Amino acid sequence: xxxxxxxxxxxxxxxxxxxxxxxxxxxxxxxxxxxxxxxxxxxxxxxxxxxxxxxxxxxxxxxxxxxxxxxxxxxxxxxxxxxxxxxxxxxxxxxxxxxxxxxxxxxxxxxxxxxxxxxxxxxxxxxxxxxxxxxxxxxxxxxxxxxxxxxxxxx
Amino acid sequence: xxxxxxxxxxxxxxxxxxxxxxxxxxxxxxxxxxxxxxxxxxxxxxxxxxxxxxxxxxxxxxxxxxxxxxxxxxxxxxxxxxx
Numbered sequence: 001x002x003x004x005x006x007x008x009x010x011x012x013x014x015x016x017x018x019x020x021x022x023x024x025x026x027x028x029x030x031x032x033x034x035x036x037x038x039x040x041x042x043x044x045x046x047x048x049x050x051x052x053x054x055x056x057x058x059x060x061x062x063x064x065x066x067x068x069x070x071x072x073x074x075x076x077x078x079x080x081x082x083x084x085x086x087x088x089x090x091x092x093x094x095x096x097x098x099x100x101x102x103x104x105x106x107x108x109x110x111x112x113x114x115x116x117x118x119x120x121x122x123x124x125x126x127x128x129x130x131x132x133x134x135x136x137x138x139x140x141x142x143x144x145x146x147x148x149x150x151x152x153x154x155x
Numbered sequence: 156x157x158x159x160x161x162x163x164x165x166x167x168x169x170x171x172x173x174x175x176x177x178x179x180x181x182x183x184x185x186x187x188x189x190x191x192x193x194x195x196x197x198x199x200x201x202x203x204x205x206x207x208x209x210x211x212x213x214x215x216x217x218x219x220x221x222x223x224x225x226x227x228x229x230x231x232x233x234x235x236x237x238x
Contacts (some may be wrong), residue, residue: 043173060215121236124235126235127159
């Protein structure tokens with residue numbers, strides 16, 4: 001089973017339909033594609049977010065995502081994976097991250113997409129800085145994200 | 156060795172990267188954090204809560220008890236908030 005992997009970190013926006021078409025391109029062995037997109041949200045707990053700036057560790061970010069994609073492809077029968085993470089400054093409503101997982105059946109694709117997103121949030125080296133009416137500050141990591149990632153290591 | 160800083164660690168240190176030569180007695184990530192903290196107010200501020208700081212050696216996550224011998228690049232940063 002071939003499982004092409006695309007990992008990109010870019011400032012530009014992505015086109016979900018185009019990325020899905022590239023993943024499934026003239027193949028007939030794929031029965032399911034799961035698509036997750038993370039979008040810049042205006043409403044945080046404290047204040048209205050005016051903009052988000054995403055910083056990353058070039059080199060390590062790609063490698064760390066690659067390590068988790070490798071783990072996902074060893075855990076589930078996947079026919080393709082695409083992970084695109086944008087960096088730069090974003091307004092509410094703009095795309096930040098895209099995860100696509102393709103498989104013969106939906107279950108593997110759903111699980112792998114969720115697994116990849118849980119690890120993207122807790123171990124890929126990206127940091128968000130938030131601008132709002134009350135000022136500018138780095139987003140704090142959430143314990144709920146660590147808990148979400150930890151469930152994949154339970155026996 | 157080259158050291159890189161990200162997010163608020165970078166802002167507090169006041170630079171994104173530098174080359175350092177810690178003494179041979181500095182053997183682990185934890186000891187390097189303590190040594191850097193003694194270099195100036197800026198480092199002390201960046202590393203004031205050392206347990207919160209995450210580290211990577213040669214672009215892979217490590218725990219703070221990891222040995223730094225042979226490392227080409229060490230990075231310090233806060234817990235990650237991407238995705």
